[in-house]
Amino acid sequence: MSSSAMEAEAPDLVCQLDNVQGIVDALTAVRWKRHQDAVLELSEHGVVLIVEETRCLQAKVYLQRELFIRYEYGAQGRPRFGVSLGLLVDCLNTFSVPGRSSMIEIRYPGPDMQLLLKSVDSLDACIYAEIRTRIPDTISWDYNFEPAGSTPLSFTVKSAALKEAIDDLEWPGSSIQIMLQPVPPSVTFRGEGHGDLQIDFMYYANTDLLIAFSCDRQVSYRYKYKFLRATTSNIPSSVIKDNRGSKLTIGRGGMLKVQHLVSVSRQSIPHPHIDSAGYQQPSRIAYIEFFVKPEEDEDTVND
Amino acid sequence: MKFKAYLTENGVNLLEKRFLPALDKMGKICHLYLTRDHTMFLHNLLNGDEVQSIAQFRKEALFDDYRISSQNENRIAFTVDISLLHRAIRSSVSICTEFGSGPTQNRLQIKLVKKLPPNCTQPMPFLTFETKGYKSAVIQDVPISKPLSRDQVLELQTALDMAQDLPQTLVQVQDLNQLQNFVDRLKHVGDLLDVSISKYGDLYVQISTTLITLGAEFRKLLVIGEQSDEPAEDRNLSAQTRSVRAISRGDAQSVQVNVKHFAKSLHCHLAKPDCAFYGIAPQGACLTVIFQFFIAGSRQTDKSISLHCRLPVLDPGSS
Incomplete structure (x- = not known):
């Protein structure tokens, strides 16, 4: 992976965050067991993470673009990919330094469709990660939520x-x-x-x-x-x-x-x-x- | 075989507050090796699968009135439980402060003895701590193993000599807390840690599994030993690419160690070293971490104290 190869094709998303711990907290909230597959959906409005279980329970975390200090979206449609939620949370957690706000950059896709993360707040010490993504299994079961009547x-x-x-x-x-x-x-x-x-x-x-x-x-x-x-x-x-x-x-x-x-x-x-x-x-x-x-x-x- | 010495106030501080808490994390049992000039705490020296740690003090760093004699060139070695040793010193300190008549009066004597414990027919060896308070004296016996035989001491000394080889390139890490923080979180992601060290002053630690690659790069570290300048064309590449190119050029070495071993060696920062040096031993035999201690209030190395760890390499063939 060289930087010139990455620049050749504009990625779907490049975004930067200044509070990793907040995102870790939000994602941890939907982590109810050890091994969970999550689907990430990218759009011009932000990132949505979806997890579900046995077609009875679904959770979504909405990370709107306003949460990011930089959000460059270049994809057509809404790219979706699967990752392991536990791995994503553990990985993000390594970027979080107690008592200090750490700035990270998230990029998708990498040359092999990975999710790429790296810290960008220090030139001489850098944390980096590549998380392998997978094609989401099926379109997740539709939890169509409709109001029960005129009064909610x-x-x-x-x-x-x-x-x-x-x-x-x-x-x-x-x-x-x-x-x-x-x-x-x-x-x-x-x-x-x-x-x-x-x-x-x-x-x-x-x-x-x-x-x-x-x-x-x-x-x-x-x-x-x-x-x-x-x-x-x-x-x-x-x-x-x-x-x-x-x-x-x-x-x-x-x-x-x-x-x-x-x-x-x-x-x-x-x-x-x-x-x-x-x-x-x-x-x-x-x-x-x-x-x-x-x-x-x-x-x-x-x- | 005789050993008797008085722990100095500085020695008590070094052991109680710094070294014993750190060494306790390396393993419960260690060899205590006493020679005419040095006292050493040795972990896993005769065992290649675990983190080896070697803490060495010149006798003046810990003791005064140091007397040792044995028929084996005045060398004595035995195994001891670090936590018991720590407990004995801690309580001796509390006795001294309780009866507080100044540290010089309350001398803490440490002595090798053979005693007949209750309900035993055979005398057993102990390391005895005797603290003299104002009106009382408190004696604590820490059980130790039978002193090592001449052959066993020789084996230990050989292992010690072999553990002294220096890596050709060492890089200095000043912020051990930062590294420890990172590695503690990294432990959740995988078990095998790739460590690579370049002559340009770069240290990489990275975990790779089928699902994730997660690593950290520390650049522009101080280099001791063989060093060279990073080619200009490499400077703007990604961390992983830079590491791979440096290895292929022969300017960096890489080894794989157990992430738990790496985390364990970082516990040595409980001994409050002023900085640490990382290096890979010749032929990638092990990952060496050398901790450096300064003379209090200066930037000069305190040569009377040394601590280093050697982490076993998991797959020596690949380096």
């Missing part, structure tokens, strides 16, 4: 509280029922298995926990515990520390969407004031979405 069925809860609730539900395990009802406005998580455990979030009683709530009729769906757990098991500590909220929406057919926001601001700059809903300059936020399919179960009250 959604609520926003403090990420820390959500994680705690889901961790607690490990004990009954197996399958967890999520119920939203308008009167009194509340969200109920209920697990039945080795025992029963019910966790209620009452909208008016805990406005500091349940930040927003929208529901015009009672709905209830059941989700596999292990998939629900995957949505919060690796929430970056920065999300908890920043006291952010996570938004959960139930769509048509009971498809559950869980959204987290991860700050990718430079570590050297102190955080500006963050309000209780966790909003910050939108340009420095990575969006994470999980889609969880409900269990098919006649007992649940469906719309």
Whole structure:
């Protein structure tokens, strides 16, 4: 690989990042097991990483172009390629130096369709990586998320509280029922298995926990515990520390969407004031979405 | 066979705060080799598959009133558990400070003894630490192996002599923390580390698997020994290309070592060396790391202390 050969053909993407740790945090959030294949999709708007499991759970990390300090996109269409998520995270992690913001350049494709990374902040010490990519298996199963009706069925809860609730539900395990009802406005998580455990979030009683709530009729769906757990098991500590909220929406057919926001601001700059809903300059936020399919179960009250 | 000496305050500091924590990471058991002028802590010298570490002190660096005698040219060697040795010194230090009447009064005597432990019929060898406090004396016995026979000492000395060969080119790494940080994270990616060192002052460490190549390049390092200037046309090439070209030109050497061994050798920075030199031994026999210590407050090498590691090479044929 010589630099002249690389210049001969313009790459699809050359981008630079100044906060590797933020990206590592965001990608770690969707890492729920050791070996996971991920698909990266490039576009003029940014990079999307998609992981999924057994056609029941999908996660996407949106890294918008605004997160990058340089973003040169030269491809036609939207190139997609597969990588091992664990390898990508471990690799990015080696570029992250504690207590220092490190600048890296990401380039795709290399001469052999690799994903190329290198540190660019020092002339005399350079870290470099080539990750082999593969052709993504099939077009990933479409998690078409459609609203369940004219009023969205959604609520926003403090990420820390959500994680705690889901961790607690490990004990009954197996399958967890999520119920939203308008009167009194509340969200109920209920697990039945080795025992029963019910966790209620009452909208008016805990406005500091349940930040927003929208529901015009009672709905209830059941989700596999292990998939629900995957949505919060690796929430970056920065999300908890920043006291952010996570938004959960139930769509048509009971498809559950869980959204987290991860700050990718430079570590050297102190955080500006963050309000209780966790909003910050939108340009420095990575969006994470999980889609969880409900269990098919006649007992649940469906719309 | 007799050995008796007093650890100086400087010696206690060197061992307790710096060397024993570092050497403990190299392996629980080591050879303690005492000669007329030197004290050495030797790890894996008789074992080629592990990281060898050689820490050598002139007797004045650790002791005063140093007395040694044996029929084998006044040389004594035995194996000892580093963590027990560390514990004994640590508690001696705490006794000294507790009864604090100045370090010169509280002399820490170290002595080779043979004692009959309770419930035993045979006397066993110990290294005894005797600390004199204000009103009391505390004696601690650290169990050691039977002293090595004349032949065993000879074998150890031969291995030691063989471990002294210097690489032709050595490059200086000043920021060991940075390197350690990188290697600690690199460990997750693979097991085999390619290390390449050029006469231009470049050090490359790289892991390659079927899925990933991940490496770091450190350039413009100080070179000791054989050196040459990097050809101008190479300067703007990628790190990997530069490394490959330097090797093909004969200006660089490359070896493969276990990434865990490499990480282990970096633990030596617990001994607070002022910098480290990396080099590849002739014929690619091993990767050598030499740690350098300065006389406190100066940039002059402290010749009374030396520490170096030799990392076994995994595939000597390929270099």
